[in-house]
Every structure is written in structure tokens, then in C-alpha cells.
Amino acid sequence: MNLFKLLAARTGVLDELDKIGALPSRRALLFGSSVLGTLWASKGRADPPPPVLNWMVQRLTMGFTGEELALAQAAGTAQDYLEYHLAYTAIDDSTLDQRLQSYPTLFMQPYELIPVSPAHIISELTEATILRSVLSKRQLFERMVEFWTDHFNIDINNGNARWLKTIDDRDVIRAHALDTFPALLSASAHSPAMLYYLDNASSVAGNPNENYARELMELHTLSVNGGYTQQDVIEVARCFTGWTVYPTNWPVETLRWTFRYNGAVHDNGAKVVLGHDIPAGGGINDGLMVLDILANHPSTAQFISKKLCKRFWSYDPPQSLIDDVAATYTATGGDIKEMLRTLFANPDPATVPPKYKRPYHLLVSGLRGAAADIVTTTGLRTQLAAAGQIPFSWGPPDGYPDTLSAWVGLILPRWNFGAALMNNNVSGTSVDINAFLAGVPNTAQGVADQIDTALFGGQMPPADKDRIRDYMLPDPPTTARKREALGLAIGSPGYQWY
């Protein structure tokens, strides 16, 4: 045991570090999430809270722009601005829609996709997704699409999902992103991509495959401690036997790769799910009953509400807010718009800690703030992959994480994105610095002011802003320095939060 005697003499080092606060205290490390959550949710500086409309723009969009702030101000109150975005079909998005016409697989039926190369389908969907995130005027809708894409995660690199995720994106996620949760859940349960991804497509009576049944309860509805047992998993799996997909050689061409209920392989015995009797001989109704039971379960209301609050409010939302949103879920049959109305009923930026942008959010916000011109997303996809969040590529069914601890470590790709974008190294995407600085005094301070206005709505932390300004000195700043300063601003600490 000689090692330990020697090391015992050195342990004083750690205690010293503890004392000066160089390490999280041992207590914080052991007693974990709540303590660290409090620490980590802080930006660490006493920056004043943003005005409520700036905060709303940050919460409801994929990144601040002056144009969005003007919309919010024109709308009036925070609630008025929310209503503007909830009525998303009334927002003119025709410019983007027109552009998306050049991605034909977005509009195809499953049978039409069969002969198309999956790489092409994935490429079109990924490019369309990035363009929508950056350019769509229906920003809250796109935020909800991202939210549900994570919630009902399907890895686009997995088997037949390579062809069929694009159908799921259009007919499940986008079709119901601001609809009701039960409608969304049902669409997902019938989605060929989901049926393949979680193996229900091959689940048959006698020896069912439990994969979908488990994740349906754990990840889509009740949550892991939502009150189901292993026996419930088995029973739900039995209920969904026969929920499958028409094969690619089915005689009726238009049915190929669409949802199929195959009664021949369905387990028609009686089941008990979460205490509910499901009588024998129910056929497809077994699965529909399960979806109904799950959608109406209080654990689902609580879980979905908590996840929404964590996404839109803070990492550690107040339980009272979660309860309010859950009550709305229950009262309205899971109306997503109503839940958002409850969530944003009393926005108070002073009491809500900022959230750390995920890599996708950071990149998209940078593109929006700098008014980047995207011809193709080739280079952007490389950047997103390097940062760890290219759309639809999270392997396990729980979706890309939305936690500070997951993403805070890998900061280099964020710096590199800003640097590459402004050094013309992101293939297919460029920033017109002259347009960005139109009418701005050609001084370091003038450029820094414009960066603050365009990216932060005037809320850039002063220390960051001063340092960015100094980077461009002496006056007049060179074009190269101005470009790099904008890149540095995208990589600056203040811009990582929203």
C-alpha cells in the first residue's frame, strides 16, 4: 500500500485548491445537479437582464436579428409577439417556399422515394432544414420543429430511415409541430421511419420486439419514472404487433412504404396496460388505445411540459411553471399553442437564467445575425458536423441533448465557425461585410457598435465589445480585421448564451 502513503502526503494540495475555490467543492460534486445547475446556469457576470422583447426574440427564434426585434416591437407586448408567431400560417414565407421548390424529394410520396439514392434525400432534407432555420419568417414554428425532432428522434443514417425520415419530417413533425400532442404522437406511431427505427415494423405476435414499446413510454410520453413496469413494456409491445410498413414490392404502388396494419401477425389476446384492460380481439385498436392511455396520462402532461419549459425557459424551470403548463395540457387535450401561451404568460428575463446555445443554434444564430448569404450548405454541414450537431444524426432515440454540461466543453468548433465564416472558408456561404456595415462609421468603435446592434440588439457584454473593438485598432480598421472581429463576436462568450 506504499502508493497511498505517498499520496496521502499530497492530498493537502486538493484541500488548498478547495479553499481558494479553484475547484468545485467536493460537496457540489457529490450533491450534484441542483448545486451545479445553479452555478452553471449563471452567465457569471452581472450583465443586466435584456428588455423583455429582446428576451422574447431570443426565446422564440433561432437567433436574434434586428428585423425580429422590429417585428416584436411592432406587435406590442411579449404576448402579442407570441401570438404573431403562433399564427404562423399567416406569416408570409413565400420567398423561402419558392426556394425550397428546388428540392423535389421534400414533396415526394414514400413510393416515389424508393428508387432515389438516400444520400440525395438526406442532402436535400438537411439543406432545406438549415435554410428554414436561418431564413424562415416562421421562427417559432421552426423552433418547435427542432424541439419535436429531438423528442421523436430518428437517426437519419439508420436503415430505411435514410429514405423515410424526410416523410416523417414533413408528415409528422412539421404537420403537427403546433397542433396537439396526441395528434403528433399518433402520427409518429404511424410513421414508417419510426416503425423501422425502433423495430416495430418487424414486431410480431408470440415474440414481440420491445424496442418501440419501451421508448414510446420512456421517451415519447410517460418518461422513465412515469409509472410503467417491464410487464407494461411487454404488454404494449404486444398491442403494437402488426403495426408495420407496406414492403417496397407491394402490388398497390402508392401504398409502398406507407403505414400498414397487418392483422395476421397481431397478438389478439387480452392485455393489461398501466392497469387498463385491453380486451382480446381488438386488432389495430389495441395500439390506438395505448396511444390514448399514454396521451391522457398525467405523467405525460408533466413530462412534455417540463421538457418544453426546459427548452424555452431555463435548464431548471420552476415547478410552478411546469405545473401550469401541464394543467393547460390536461385542460386542452395537449394543445401545443395553448401550452406555449401558458409558458410565456409572465416572461421575466430578470429571473430567468440564460441558456447555452447548442451548436446548431449557435451556427444558425450567427448566420442570421451576420445576414449570411447561403448558396449551398456544403460548408455549413461540415461546420455543423465538426461542432457535433448536424441535423437528424443523433444515434440513440433520446435526441440531441439540451444541457449545458453536454455542450460546454467543445468550444473550439464555435470559434472556428466564426473564423471560417468570416475568412470565406465555409463553402457555399458568405457574408457581405460592406452590406453588414452599411452606413456605419469606419472606426473600430463604429464597427463594434454595429456588431452589438446586429447580433445582440445592443445587449453585448461591454467587456466583450471593448475587446472586439480593440482587436480592430488602430483606426481606420482594415476590412480583414473587421471581418475577423465579426467572427470573434460569434465566438465570444456572450454570444454562446440566449
Next chain:
Amino acid sequence: MDSHECQGCAEYRELSRRQFMAVTGGAAVAFSAPAWLPRVVFAQDFCSDRDVMVCIFLRGAADGLTLCVPFTESAYYAARPTLAIPPPDSSDPNHATNLDGFFGFPPAMTALLPAYQAGHLLMVHACGSMDSSRSHFDAQRFMEIGQPGSQSLFTGWLGRHLVSAPPINPNALLRAIGMGYTLQQSLQGGPLTLPIPDLDLFGLAGNPGTVAARIAALHDMYELVEDPLHAAALTTQATIDLLNTIDFVNYQPAGGAVYPSGSVGYALKSTAALIKADLGVEAVAIDVGGWDTHNNQGPTVGTMANLMTGLSGGLAAFHADMFSGNGRNVTVVAMSEFGRRLAQNGNDGSDHGHGNAMLVLGNHIAGGRVLTQWPGLAPDQLFQGLDLQVTIDFRDILAEIVQQRLANNDLSFVFPDFTPTFRGVTQAIQPGDMNCDGDVNLADYAAVNACLSGPVTPAPANCARADADADADVDMADVRAIQNAFGG
């Protein structure tokens, strides 16, 4: 060292030098920096008191009944008509390779036979978390935080180990790496710890002419924020320079090792280069995903066979690379959140189970055997009537490694509310084997000599191997014991 306290040091040194020289005649060992490591001084001392920990997580619940086949169990064959690996005496070409009369490797794991036969690879079976969860995400979290069932603990066991152990290299700028884009939960809380997806691609983009100025600007801005962003940013800046000293692409493995193409081989090859560069990194976490084989499991051809081929090939190369010659102080564990159901499902796959197999690899691991308290596979022996039981808590294995190989006694901090049972996972260190090559010879002389402290004074750092009687000093008694072990 205070000369007053070191009475007799000169004598000890002279005595030991003479004794070493008398036996071997003396020879100088030459070291030179390999070409792949051009910009740092190559570490001449391969060996420290503590192992570098490489922690591989097989995400998705790897099927332990395929990784390590219980071929004497008739229940195994009855429950898995198309998934079972045939016993070693089968005429089927895909039969298992016998390890110990009870367990065997499937064909896709046989690349690990040399490591097993060298006594460096320990298989642990019916191992895992006692928690009954069959949720991937809960079970992974429970294992990585090191406290099954906890809803409050956030930091990882490896992170807490790093916090509670002084750095191997006091000047280390980076102590741990999680290979990937998001930091593994096992490493959460660790000081000087970063997620890095590719060690070879870690530099600042943009105009090379302004890198220094931009780094300075970023440094100034991030200097003002609080952790964890502060630590991440500053550690990142230090790491850029650090990793730039290693030419990972042209790294030449030792021992004739050939790393397979694919992510596991690449990750382990990078890890080997990193460890040999001796920059002070003492923990590496590697994820291997794709083990959730509900459908067409493919234990001999297909999904799981491919995964096992990548894993075993990567580990075999790592073993050859790291443990040839003097060898390195490294321990590797490979674990998964739970095993899979004994009975296959209707899709030639298997659903979520419970007990599992675990791999431990190292030159101070008591390997070459399967460590288990086998519970059996008969219906009444199964967990909830479905799955292999857990009879060895995974923390028993990890805690023994933490204490014996990572030199951290603070097990109650690393694994709270748990009293581990040590199960003979690790081997004792041979006193005097300063360079970790498995014997005591002239090559160890200088290092023993440098450790001499006399009978009262504690020995200097990194001298535990010279402290044969474990009394904190290195004195004549230790020299005598080491001398007795001298093998040339």
C-alpha cells in the same frame, strides 16, 4: 531533501549501484524521439505509479452472452435457436473458442486471444448494475455517475477520481479527454477535462497570420467569465498547443500493432499516441455505439459481429502497441449499461436485459481468466425470470482499479454510499520494477537510486515502486527486498 535527515543516503546509493552493476555489467539504454513526436521531448520514463485509465463504453447494451459465451449452458442454446454461438467442439465454423472450459469467445472476439493468453485481459461476467432499470439512458447514467438509482448525483466517477487524486503530472494542462462532441457523464466534474472528437483536428481556423491575435482576444474575453465556460475555453486554448506537438497521422505503433480502420481503431490509436507522448493525460473515455440489437443481431455475420470485430481488433492492436517492450501503465475497461434478454425475440434480435460481461485489459490486471460468480441460466436463476442476474457490482471492478491502479484511496468519494468488494482484478506491483517491464534489472537501477530517501524521510514523488515495504520511505530495507527480486 534535507541532508540532515538523509543520513546514509550516499551509502545506500553507492551500495545499490554496486549491487546492480555487479549482476549485469551495466548498459546504457538509449532513447530517441520518434518522428511522429517531433516537437516535445520524448518521455524516457515510460512508467509512473499510476495507470492511465481508458474507459470504453459500449452504448446501447452490448450482448454479454455473445461477447463471452456460456457454452456449457443448455438454457443458452434453448433460448437462442438462431443467435447462440455454437460450443467449441461444434463442427460449425462459427463455434466459440474455449477460454476456461465454461466460457468462450465468439469468432469476432478472437483477436483478443493473445491478450487473454498473456494474462492481460480479464473477462468479468454476470456483472453490471444492481439497479433494475432497462432504460439505456438511466442505466448509462447510473453507471457513469457510479451510483445506480441516484437522481441527484451529476458528476461522473472518473471525474471525481480526477478531482480527488493529484495529477500524475503536476504541470499537466489536460488531464482527461472524452472522445466525442459531448463530454461523457463519467468524466463530468473532472478538472482539465475536455471532449475532443478528433485529436488530430484541434486547431484554430482562419488566417494563420492572425491566430495569435485572435487567440489573445478570445482569451481575454473568456478570462472574465465563470466556470464551466471559463475552464472549457482556457483548457481548450492550452490544448490546441499541446495536441499540436503530436503528429497523430504519422504515429508509428509499436509491437507490430496494426489498428483496424473504423472509429474504435482510430480512437485507440490516437489514445496510444497521446499516452506515449506523456503529456499528463490520465483518463480517456471512448464511446462505441450501435449495440442495441433488437433486430437481426448478427452475432457471427452482421451488426454485432462487425461491432465486435472493430472492438476486439482495436483492443488487440492497442494491447500489442502499449504492452510490448517495457509496456505502459494503462488499464482499459470496456463496459455497457446492461446485457440483453436471454431469449431472443421474433426478429433474430434480443431485447433489453440485465447482467452483462465486462472487459478489463492491462499489464497489471490479473487476467487470462473469466471472473464470475455465475448464477446460471435456468428459469429460476434468471433476473425477473428473463435475464442474466448481476452477481458482481460493476463498481467492485472499477473501485479496485481506482485504488490499486489509479492510486486513489478516496473510494467513498468516487463511489458514494458503496463499499466495494475487491475481487482480485489487479496484480500487485513488483517492488523495484521501476520501468514497469515486469522484472527488476539494471534498467531499473537509476530510478531506484533516485528514490533513496533514507529511513526517516518520505520518498520523493513517483517512488512507490521502490518502496518495497510500503513504509513511505525508500531505505536499506527496500533496497534489500528489491535486490532479492533482481532478475536481470
